[in-house]
Amino acid sequence: MEYKGVVSLICPLLLEEQSFKITLSGLGPQPQERKERLWTPTELRSWLGQDVPPLMSTQVPPKQRSGNAVPSQVPLRTHVYLELQGQTQTALADTGAQENVMSAGMAKKLGLQVHRDDPSPHQFENARGDPMCTTGYTTVGCQFKDQPENRFPLKFWIMPKLVVPLVVGRRFLEETSCLTTFRHRLKKLKAIGKFTARILHLELPRKRLQCRIDGQMVAANPDTGSDLNLMSGWYARRSNFKMRELEPDHQYVEFADGTTAQLSGVVRVPFYIGSYEETAQLRDFYVLEGLTSDVLLGSDTLEELDAFNSYGDTFFELNEFDARCDFHYIRWVVKSENETLWNTPFSKIEFEALESGK
Template sequence: MVSMDSNVSQYMAQLGFLPVGENHTNSGPHGDFKIDVEPPRAERSRLFSDLKLLHTEEVSRLHHECEHEARTLDIGRSELVKASEANNEWLSGTEAMLSLTNQADSQRETQWETDRMSLETLLDDAQAAQEQVAHSFKKLDAIKQKMEAARQRQIASIERVGLGTHSLAHSIESAAASTGAIPSHDSSTGTPSLLEEYYDRKGDVGVIRESLLELERDYHGGLSGRDLSKYKGEILLLSDHEYESAYRSKRDKLEQALLQAEGDVDALCRDLTKTGQLDPHSRLSYRFWETAPTPARSPTPVSHGPKFDPDIVCQINGVRTSCFPDTGAGANYMSPACAKKYGVEIDKTRTSYVKVANGGKIKSVGSVVVQLGFMNEATLHPVEFVVLPKCRQKPIFGSPFLSLTKTLTRYRHRITRILRNAISCRVQYLGAPRQLVYGTLDGNAVLALPDTGSDVMLLSSAYVARHGLTVDPAASHQRMLDYADGSSSRTSGMVHGLQWRYGDSLDEIYSADFYVLDDLQCDVLLSYDFLEATQAYTAHENAFLDVDEADVLDDCDSLCTVVLRPEISTKLKLRNLFSKSKGPTNEELQALDASTSTGSRPLNDQTWSERRRRLLQRKEDNESAALRLPPSDRQATLARFKKQWEIDWIALMCQQPLEMQQADGAGTSS
């Protein structure tokens, strides 16, 4: 049990609060107490003023401690200046000794040798002095870190005192407004009030978040230290795999604890809001906490806890680095600074324009080809990156590379999650989409863009107008979005409670709120949090479509119809898959006829399933073979493989067993 300060205990006793028995196991911000007798109003006001004075004195004491630390820092700086001056004197003496040695060299050879040895001794002393100065700089940095830690502790202390004041003031105001007995602790059970428990859990949330940030700092600092030790040839106590495993284990435990604490805070907030004990939109709530409590209705199946970014650790030209997997990017991208870091020369003859989510364009600097290998994997891949002048610090893996390497599906262990300490909303849409996911949104078939680089769910204003959706234009439902080119814009509102289904699934339905963006370059955009919460890449892998830039139709509903309605004609399927407004070429039709010349009668289940398995395996083998080719030959080979594979796939769909065709027809009609 947390013991109260004697002065605080005295004033709270005079206010009518009595300590609770020792059988309590929980405590509030200022200890456990209950209200016995309500004191007179004037006496209560005077005592409450004295309590505020105690709070002010505590803050003043903490301020004086910080001033003392600042004076200590100034003294350290003065000592550092003196050390630097002494070092300069040593250097001056060294230069003078060198001059004397040169003059005496022509007169006495033996004396010159003696002076030379003395000079070497002085040089060693000077080097030692320089190392001492460097050590002093390190000590100064350590002092700065301690100062920052002290400042954070001071802020936390002030917040705790402020929260206690807020809780006590709320209790006193409730007592003054009540005409009957004031509800307090249940003396029979020893259960603390919900308000105290709410603030306790809020404090736990802040502590866990700080622990996560500290873990991330220690992890990346440890990576730098390990790289330095490897460079020096030192023996590491832990292997790379053991180091990563230990980090992931600690991070997972903290994330689980944070999600649990966030859930407790949300539940307590709803209970307190219903009883009128807490206003989630009050100024005090925003003063001490980062965000207002979560409303009772969750707009998406995504946690309202901390924000995380996906991260892939790999080796680029032998340099260990972190990369960002972005399914909303049509290619791989990096900044000129990254290209310089990896020691590659930019090919400035290969420039292009890249479109961002709001329609803006960025002109690329050029492109580079690097040797890339995933961690704990021996294979190296030649990978091409487009160099953008305004690009995030990490290299970006686009959708084609992620699909080709199966990083989002079969090899998801390559992806880790790191805490993102930011409050802005990003939409990292770059270039033409290369992967879409089909599904239904409120019963309307749609091709959506899955964007792991986006923090929000988006609809285009054109899609909203086309389907007659109702937009809530309230300011609280508008967000400022940051784009990959450094620009930003504000959404125009929100559409609430839309029902999303992956593919033609009838079982799993997800309710989500979407922000509306006027110039969005696609109809529907799904955020990273939504994709992760719904396990899109594992549970709904079959709903994803890999497309080329030329395959994106002006009318996406036609392609969606191809996927959702298997009974339409084979030629229309082929026309939409190849995205040619004038239809397939004669060669393509002849290839399709050759594939179906053996007869398009339905096969039995076993034969059809075996052919389907072989066809899917052939696709994987072709992609793996293309991955080993140089980047210049890779795209053409993939396009050739893809065209023939799609023809064979359509032919197989025409021979689908009758039971499956009837089931598909029933799903479509429903």
């Protein structure tokens, strides 16, 4: 069944156990604009009590929920096991990254030579555009356990204050087919006990995913190295989204170089990838002032939707080119009672490994 422009007709349909499409004409900034979305009764019930139905929510923000928001669960992080220098090492898999990065401590542990003679050393950016410089690069032989006969050189840029030991980027993951043919190589590691939520993004060139948030088209930044979805403060205000406050212990995040920032809050909005025919889902996006992209999608969302396989045709490369790389690595920082930032070193965190391949 189809209705045009009369959103009050949504309510009687909430009792029907079926999905249906509603077309709105004459809404939005363009008079002739038509918006179509498929909504299930369960999704519409979740919006009961709002003054305006979600199909018109590009004009009116959702109501603020009572109470402060907290993360719903401990995030699962995507890693790859690599054989380096005869040792098995765990590398964070970041599809938002183009280059591979290694901490200075890991390079020393593996006994690798760091070359500092590169005529054009890379300068990376964190999630807010602050520069992070490398001290050089190293090259090391690498192999997978399931293909020990296939050994290949792998280049890593060295960062002195990298808060994780190893990062492998999208180029590596695509060339080794870890995202498609060999998905069994991707492992999900779950932090046990106290943890810090992280977002890592290192990208050159910049790859984006075509999505819609509350009916608005947006080029989202896909980042499997991120624990959470992010939204810039500018985009949240422009879209007139209502923010919920965060609990004090979950207001701070940490970047790749160990610096911290405070989140402004969280918004919950309808989200889906691709065309209007997809069923929208309510997603939380944490608001970070100064975020260099409007929206950043984290590991849990990308994994749950199998974005790189199911929505491959919705990815695209931005036309502009920047000599600097984005390196957006963020994790939660728990604030203790004495107002100091508490952070467990990455090497001290215990992990539970879970299979992520199908």
